Amino acid sequence: MLHPNLSSEEIARRGKEIYENHIRPQVETVNNIGKLVSIDVETREYAIGDDLVVTSSQLQAKHPGAAIWTERIGFNAVYAIGGTLVRTEA
Template identity: 55%
Template sequence: MPYPNLSREEIAQHGEELYQQNIRTQVETADNIGKIIAINITTGDYEIDNDFIVACHRLEAKQPNAIIWTELIGYDAVYAVGGTLVRNVD
C-alpha cells in the first residue's frame, strides 16, 4: 500500500488531484451529475452510485484495503450543512 499513513488532508488532496486530472472528464456526464463517486486513491479505481454507502461498499468489496475519497459529481462538495451546494461549471 503506497499511502498507509496519510492524514485526512492528504487523502483529500490526493483524491481531488486524481479526480480533477484523471477522472473528471470521463464521469461528468448528464447521467452522472449529482451522483457520488468513490475513488481508491492508491489505484485510481472508482465506483459511482446515487448512494454514498453503496459506492464505497462496492469499491471496498473489490479492494478491501482501499483508501477512499468521495466526491459529488458536478458539485463543489458532497454535502451542504446549513447552505447550498454549488454546481461546478466550466
C-alpha cells in the same frame, strides 16, 4: 476509518487531484450530474452511484482497507448542511 499509511489530508489531496485530472473528464456527463463518485486513491479505481455507502463498499470489497475519497459529480461538495450545493463549471 483512519488509513494506516495516509493522513486524511493526503487522501483528500490525492482524491481531488485524481478526480480533476483523470476521472472528471470521463464522468461529468448529464446523466451523472449529482451522483457520487468514490475513488480509491491508491489504485485510482472508482465507483459511481447515488449512495455513499454503496459506492465506498464496492471499492472496499475489492481492496479492504482502501483509502477512499468521494466527490459529488458537478458540485463543490458532497453534502450541504444549512446551505446549498454550488454547481461547478464543466
